[in-house]
Amino acid sequence: MARNTASTINDSAGVQELIPAIITPDVVATSARQEVFMPLARRLDLTGPGDDYAIPQAGALTFGSFTPAAAITPPTEQAFNTNARTLTPALRVCDVIVPINVIQSTQMSLQDLIVREAGLGLAQDHDAGFAALYTEAPASAPDHEIATGGALTYANSIVAGQALLWTQNAPKPFCLVVHPTYTPDLLVDELVVNASKIGTESIISRGTQNGGFLVKIIDCEVYQSDQIVSSTTYRCMMFSKNAALAYGFKRLQHPVTGDTQELLLDIDWNSANRAVEMNMTYWADWEGAKGTSTTTNTWLVEITK
């Protein structure tokens, strides 16, 4: 039977305790330190009844002139559409098994090792969900798929992407997430190299930071993530920060303790397998938060070489 209590799995080591209540937030914290996309997206807590959640949409609203008269002609109404984009959370799971021989022989804190690996795995899964949304960049009217045709530079990526987003009334600021293999292009870009001269910290002097942040140039923050999808070429993404992409999640209630948490984590001793098992579950969905379909996210630009 599953337990949700502390499990002392190696008394001789003294510190080999696996406490779900402690491990769970530690996994989430480790993940949060590594994630690139999550701080750039809208987080929506969808806990409660229901399976599908609409993100209301409207086109770029425009103001017009109005002349009061005896026979009033009301302005044309511009409606919000509640059915265009929806979030449908689905379960994501990861099970870890620690055999008895590993438990008996380890000289390190298993809890720390498990937390680190689980946190990194969770961060990758979160980022991969966002990176897969590159396909939502419109292919026409106007085309949001920029092919630089050479090195990815400030001039042919950031400026070009910003111009498209501005045209679409996309809320500022914007951000760009590139694959690490594209970072060298930016490192030799004149404007990035000389960023310190215009008051921005240099990547070279500061190094990269948690969350993949590289540099900020004229209201555009540049990040790197190895979860950028490789399909023919790397599909870098530029979008409105905290507006273009959405992450919806439902908290899960533990059937034994009754606690509700974003990440549900159980630890059991499986006597048949002679192993400690850790089962992690979360319930989430990633979607574009703008546009009228999965190929019309007008606040997103895809950049490739």
Add this chain to the structure above:
Amino acid sequence: MADEPKTDGTTAVSGSPTQSEKQATGTGNDKPAVVPMDRFEGVVAERNREKDRVTALQKQLQDLTDQHKTDDEKRLDQLVTERYGPRLKRLDSLEQRLTTERDELVTKIPQEHRGMLVLNESVPIEDQIQQARSVISFLGQSKPGSFAGGGSPGNGGARTYTKEQFQMWQNLPTLGKLKEYDEQKAEMTAAYREKRIIGIT
């Protein structure tokens, strides 16, 4: 103080209660210009008379305005003063007390944790106080500047936490508050192991 001879042969009167002096300039006649005390007092008295006259005129204007008010306006003024005057005073007093209470609570929260509060006019003062109380409760604050180990009587100095406080700490990473999470991790882990979380262990 004794009078001292000056370069031009005149005698300066220092500290005299009857005259006012101006300092000599660096150019021209270096003899200090002396304003007779009676002239000085005359000017001051004239200014005071003008000030009194302005005050009298303002009062006269107010009286004339009051005389020309309609009976309805006078009744309205009286009604407002009688009905709402005391209430407004009580409200002012209450707001002052709430503001003082909020400020006292905020001083109990270490500077690095005050970012958890929203203290501006968009938030009612009662909500600001509630926020501060929640943060203090969560941080286990027993005295200014200390956290984790403030202690409560009867349990050997180790602090106990409610289930809600523990869950709030668990949720800090999802709120992006990693610094606060790290700061409290050792204490919360110890509290869990030592069964100091009421309602969980």
